[in-house]
Amino acid sequence: MQELDLRVTNFVHLLRVMGIRISVAETLDAIKGLTYADLGDRAQVKAALRATLLKNMDQLPLFEEAFSSYFSPPEVKGQRHAQRQEVEQVQAREISRAESELQFQGESLELTVEQKQLYSKLPEEGKQRIQDFLQRSSEGHKLGEKLDVNFKPIIENLVRGQLDYWKRQLGEETPLFDLVPSGEDEMDDLLREVADSLREHHGNYLYEDLKNIADKDLPKVNSLIRKLSKRLASRISRRYHSSKRVGRLDFRRTIHSSLSYGGTPVELKFKRRPRSKPKFLLLCDVSGSMARYASFVLQFIYGLSSALKGIESFVFSEDLERTTFVRGQNFEESMVKIMNRSQEWGGGTNLARSLDTLLAHYPDAISKDTVIILLSDTKTLEARRAALQLKQIGEKVKQIIWLNTLPRKQWSQHKSVREFDRVSRMFECYTLAHLEKIMSSQFV
């Protein structure tokens, strides 16, 4: 029995690490549920765990793959263990080689394990360049005197700088399917296996940077975007539907209606609670680096516009242009028109100037019910002035949501992100999975 409890709680831990929220009560349900299932029947065990632990069908692929990996036969587990040991040995060899190659005057440089691992992944010419630099520095002179060990920190900083450069050049590692490593080896092996399986069985388009989406995945991506916009539209229309829910007693109407019953208040009348529907204003950055993202987000807004009234959309790069979609218009035709007409598509970015134009020519678009959705990587000229303008606009509107296409890991490196993060609600949004997550949250 204890063995079963342990297995279930470890499985729950894996699911939690993968981002599936599971409460203690649900874990207890799962354990109790399994006592009613035939433990020799894999399908029943899976169904019992699914029914008690998984409450969001978008996470079904994650659950399926986690179940297959976690409840795999012992020989597969043995294989996994052997593979992990092999990987650890390779890593240890790589680190030791890096330590022996990265030396200043015979002393190893003080670098992090991550930096040493990065060094070992560099192409040979990159390694050689760093080694040559270390060689020259070790034998170098300053003001006629040979460099001594006191220069080691400076040399280390320079090597770190070069490694940072290479990190950017090599790009991000293959994403772990949006699964964040836990730091526990066994768990991370399982996560890696789940990520590989997901990639193999479901394609990577959900977690792929939108700018890299392959053409073959476009139909699936478009279909998902349509689904997301429909879901949000129905949520907004339902949530802000003029509700039949009643408020306080309306004395005037009650007394008025009582006249027809000889003064007896047979029918009570209640006040309706006022609720105002948000008006959406989309500002979409279509500068050179952003154009690909913009095409997906505009498609999303097009889907919303088909279902909801009053959505204003604008594209901007060096200046602002109105692109509000007309209901019933085909998306592809609308986009071709916008792109042919647009002066802004693919230019540089100046958000401050674009906001000037918005305030000067479209002041009606800003009201207390307006929700501004801004899609941009924050890289703009006059970022400080744009942030001040946004702050002022923020006081007049319901809220400003910033969909940032820069990965969150890079946010701290950009001053502009910090500026805009203060004046808006910023979400990381460079994959469809991000967009889906934002839409599922109660963001309006």
Added chain:
Amino acid sequence: MAMDLTLDSLARSFSETGYVTTEDDQILITVYLALKLGKPLLVTGAPGVGKTEIAKVLSKAFDAELIRLQCYEGLDEHKALYEWNYQRQLLRIQMMKDSECLAEKDLFSPDYLLARPLLKAIQNSGPTVLLIDEIDKTDEEFEAFLFEVLSDFQVSIPELGTVSAQQIPMVVLTSNGERELSDGLKRRCIFLYVELPSVDKEYKIIRAKVPEAGEKLSRQVAQAVSLLRSGLDLRKQPSIAETLDWIRAMMALEAERLTPELIDKTLNLLLKNKEDRDGFEKNLGSEDLVDQVLQAEYKNAGR
């Protein structure tokens, strides 16, 4: 009731009431667990996949009274739980205004209480299935109120005291997934997602519900619907109910097998959206659909 329940007996009950399940859809095991654990069953899935039907089947299988709470925007506790019959109370006051023997407690007695579905389910002494249909259409406040009722199965009526359930009802909640339900509600439920059926399952459903349709036509219709669902990017996927309407329409036209003409005449019953109809004409067409159905038939026959 749940004590004597076994998975086999539940499977028999489902089968006797004509509800088709397969091992893949996990419906039986999930319903079984919900009953055994005494937890509400939350059923989600696209419209028309048979979510509500599960509650009806349970009611028949356990000879339990089915009490239904249909949810809608603006539904509040007065409509769901109880309210006082205000008009009747007023009438009583008017009638007794000259008499001095009318006490306040006379007006707040069970005679003047209008029990709504939730209270009815709690008060019912016999076995009860409480169906809370389309929970995603209510407001979040109501959802919060609901999960309090579902955790304790008791209600406090200030004028009367606390009413507790004599027998915990079987609760089935359904949702079309139009709105994300709160974590609190989901946590308290056993979760079942009903998918659109496979060809085999839909064939079995057709045979169970429209036995007068021949085997051949039933198989072809199930195959055609499956091809439409998977092959076209439809805005509204045909539901099981629509498949049944489609085949009934074909039966009315005395059809024995699927033909392009038959599809052209009856497809409106399946694809009810102009964009879906246009997409079908543009990307597939009735002749190609029949061809693909026949190909699938040959392939299956060859197996």
